[in-house]
Amino acid sequence: MKIKVKLVGLFRSELFKEECRDYPAGARVQDVIEDLVLPQKHLGIVLINGVHARVEDVLQEGDILSLLPILGGG
Amino acid sequence: MKVLTTDPAAQAASVLYKRCTIDLQSGETSFEDLPCRNLEDVLGGFGRSFQDLAQRRVETAYCDENPLIVNTGLLTGSSAMTGMRTYFSGYSPIKGSKKGLPSAMWSTGSGKFGAKFKWTGLDELIFENRSETPIYAVIRETEEGPQVELKPAEKLLGLSTHDKIMALQKEYADAHFAVIGQAGENWQNVYMGAVALSTENQLKSGEDKCRFAGRGGMGSLMGYKNIIALVAQSADKLKPLSSEVKKVNINVVKGGGSTRLQPISRGGGGGTWAAYDVLQAFHAVPLNNFRPQGNDLPEKLCRENVEQDYEIKSEACYRCGIACHNNVYEKNADGSRGEFLAKFDYEPLNLLGSNLGIHDAGQAARLIQLGDNYGMDSISLGVTISYLLSYNERHPEKPLLNGASFGDYEKIRDLVIRAGEGELPEIGRGSMRLSQATGETSYAYHVKGLELPAYQPETNPGYAWAIAGGHMSMATYGLLTREGKADIDSWVKGITQDKLHMVGFDMIGLCKFFDIANGIGTQMVVDCLKSEFNLEIATDDIRAAVRRAFLRGLALELRQGYSKEEFALPAEVYEQPNGHIQLPQIATPEFLDELQKRVWAVFEPELESLSL
Numbered sequence: 011m012k013i014k015v016k017l018v019g020l021f022r023s024e025l026f027k028e029e030c031r032d033y034p035a036g037a038r039v040q041d042v043i044e045d046l047v048l049p050q051k052h053l054g055i056v057l058i059n060g061v062h063a064r065v066e067d068v069l070q071e072g073d074i075l076s077l078l079p080i081l082g083g084g
Numbered sequence: 085m086k087v088l089t090t091d092p093a094a095q096a097a098s099v100l101y102k103r104c105t106i107d108l109q110s111g112e113t114s115f116e117d118l119p120c121r122n123l124e125d126v127l128g129g130f131g132r133s134f135q136d137l138a139q140r141r142v143e144t145a146y147c148d149e150n151p152l153i154v155n156t157g158l159l160t161g162s163s164a165m166t167g168m169r170t171y172f173s174g175y176s177p178i179k180g181s182k183k184g185l186p187s188a189m190w191s192t193g194s195g196k197f198g199a200k201f202k203w204t205g206l207d208e209l210i211f212e213n214r215s216e217t218p219i220y221a222v223i224r225e226t227e228e229g230p231q232v233e234l235k236p237a238e239k240l241l242g243l244s245t246h247d248k249i250m251a252l253q254k255e256y257a258d259a260h261f262a263v264i265g266q267a268g269e270n271w272q273n274v275y276m277g278a279v280a281l282s283t284e285n286q287l288k289s290g291e292d293k294c295r296f297a298g299r300g301g302m303g304s305l306m307g308y309k310n311i312i313a314l315v316a317q318s319a320d321k322l323k324p325l326s327s328e329v330k331k332v333n334i335n336v337v338k339g340g341g342s343t344r345l346q347p348i349s350r351g352g353g354g355g356t357w358a359a360y361d362v363l364q365a366f367h368a369v370p371l372n373n374f375r376p377q378g379n380d381l382p383e384k385l386c387r388e389n390v391e392q393d394y395e396i397k398s399e400a401c402y403r404c405g406i407a408c409h410n411n412v413y414e415k416n417a418d419g420s421r422g423e424f425l426a427k428f429d430y431e432p433l434n435l436l437g438s439n440l441g442i443h444d445a446g447q448a449a450r451l452i453q454l455g456d457n458y459g460m461d462s463i464s465l466g467v468t469i470s471y472l473l474s475y476n477e478r479h480p481e482k483p484l485l486n487g488a489s490f491g492d493y494e495k496i497r498d499l500v501i502r503a504g505e506g507e508l509p510e511i512g513r514g515s516m517r518l519s520q521a522t523g524e525t526s527y528a529y530h531v532k533g534l535e536l537p538a539y540q541p542e543t544n545p546g547y548a549w550a551i552a553g554g555h556m557s558m559a560t561y562g563l564l565t566r567e568g569k570a571d572i573d574s575w576v577k578g579i580t581q582d583k584l585h586m587v588g589f590d591m592i593g594l595c596k597f598f599d600i601a602n603g604i605g606t607q608m609v610v611d612c613l614k615s616e617f618n619l620e621i622a623t624d625d626i627r628a629a630v631r632r633a634f635l636r637g638l639a640l641e642l643r644q645g646y647s648k649e650e651f652a653l654p655a656e657v658y659e660q661p662n663g664h665i666q667l668p669q670i671a672t673p674e675f676l677d678e679l680q681k682r683v684w685a686v687f688e689p690e691l692e693s694l695s696l
């Protein structure tokens with residue numbers, strides 16, 4: 011299935027800003043993170059189609075998955 | 085501190101702290117070893133100073149009865165990582181109720197002044213009344229204990245924060261400094277004066293790399309009292325690192341809690357600046373006076389774009405392994421590092437950058453540097469100017485002051501300089517007073533008279549209950565954005581239970597980045613207290629003390645005349661909802677009303693049983 015992956019902040023500078031990628035049906039957010047070898051310690055926010063989600067959530071064909079670093083402090 | 089017990093929760097009076105009180109009018113100085121009243125006193129910082137402020141009825145910040153309390157926390161000067169905080173407390177010139185009464189306030193900063201102050205043997209310094217002439221105070225260790233001497237400060241007048249520190253450094257070896265800038269000297273017209281604290285890096289490099297206790301105008305209060313600077317002179321007295329504290333420190337650096345604040349080169353997240361990227365993904369980066377437009381403009385100040393033209397170096401306060409400072413330097417033509425410009429933290433960068441319509445990193449850096457050198461709180465300064473620019477945009481036929489508009493760097497720069505020189509009380513006295521004067525208060529982005537930090541209030545109704553200005557005294561800023569919580573129960577719980585614990589760091593002497601998610605009621609803090617002082621404290625006792633201190637802050641706000649209606653977000657947020665922000669719209673009148681009812685239902689019974 012096709013998933014549009016959007017990366018933010020330091021994830022983006024290491025890889026890409028936005029890319030359409032193929033994953034097997036039933037893939038979870040965690041599978042994408044592992045596939046991209048993203049540093050999990052920096053992962054703060056997961057959005058599926060703009061809505062907050064969890065790493066164990068299962069993706070559907072055509073989903074837009076955004077992976078953002080942690081937000082904290084000022 | 086004299087610690088004569090192992091159980092400070094049950095026997096607080098067996099912990100004594102050394103206070104020096106100086107009457108600036110008479111020059112009299114007295115020293116006392118005072119028994120702690122409770123665990124808040126033991127922990128220190130605002131937990132102690134607010135109890136003392138509560139004993140005074142102060143109706144205007146600039147009066148003899150308003151003290152300036154300088155103190156530290158229990159772990160300031162200890163070997164616990166980030167233990168460098170100094171606290172400045174008093175009734176605030178800028179934060180006040182609509183009744184016109186000043187609010188009790190503290191502000192805090194790192195740098196090495198706090199540790200040096202502690203190492204002189206003093207825990208607290210209270211300035212009473214005001215000096216007729218400008219003075220600075222030298223606090224030094226002697227064989228008989230700490231001594232404080234007042235000296236004439238005429239020679240320091242008119243210098244920037246950095247230049248004052250450099251001038252004092254020539255005279256005082258082995259010392260660190262807390263100074264005001266020209267803004268604090270012009271306290272009549274500047275209520276947002278900050279206190280600048282020297283850093284090791286600054287003293288060694290000669291570059292203007294101070295840290296700031298900015299919020300609430302404690303630098304202006306210092307200026308009113310005619311105290312231009314404080315010098316803390318002592319040998320370094322860091323205890324040898326015990327294996328327990330070493331373990332904690334390693335956990336602070338490697339355990340994950342502070343990872344996002346550490347340098348990218350070390351596998352960290354790059355400091356608070358990274359908030360730009362995260363918030364921009366939701367179009368929630370403040371732009372043009374907190375009105376994000378759903379465009380890409382804020383991205384110009386994201387790190388990946390700035391580092392193309394500037395050199396960014398990660399640096400740290402004394403012995404801090406978190407190294408959260410992103411210091412920005414010019415890049416020379418040959419690619420080498422040029423002149424130091426400013427430290428890019430999220431708040432000043434946004435509020436003196438995108439939120440003023442400034443999208444050029446060099447210009448934003450120059451504004452940050454100017455504000456720092458004049459010694460103004462960058463949050464209050466930025467937000468008051470953005471209010472003015474917004475007013476001018478709405479009234480092109482009759483703009484205020486120099487007619488500056490969003491993005492007009494030269495005119496904005498002129499505003500900063502003239503505000504710092506005390507020539508523009510319209511800016512220097514903050515957005516609440518300016519908006520009251522124009523009669524257009526709905527888009528003045530302050531809560532309870534103190535300007536908001538750079539998180540859209542639409543995303544953080546918890547601001548209303550912050551007791552010391554925004555996100556650092558009420559950590560609900562990520563509840564919607566980070567955690568996705570849009571239901572009322574989560575918000576009531578966040579405000580009344582979990583997120584208020586952030587203020588504990590402003591008691592104990594540690595930087596919030598020590599463990600920003602969990603506060604100070606943790607095993608890490610317990611281990612440090614055991615190792616440093618042989619104290620046995622339960623995490624629950626620490627949490628209870630932090631809660632009491634927070635509630636005392638709320639109670640003091642109510643006593644200073646705040647009505648419940650003032651615990652509110654700027655009206656524009658719900659009168660003109662911003663459809664560009666891609667997050668659930670929780671800041672509706674209905675949600676905010678319900679939140680008011682439910683939060684006060686939790687706090688009120690506790691406030692009734694709390695004696696001030």
Ligand code: SF4
Pocket residue numbers: 166167168194195399400401404405406407408409595596597598
């Ligand atoms: S976390 Fe940052 S501000 Fe705090 S002590 Fe370390 S370097 Fe300084």
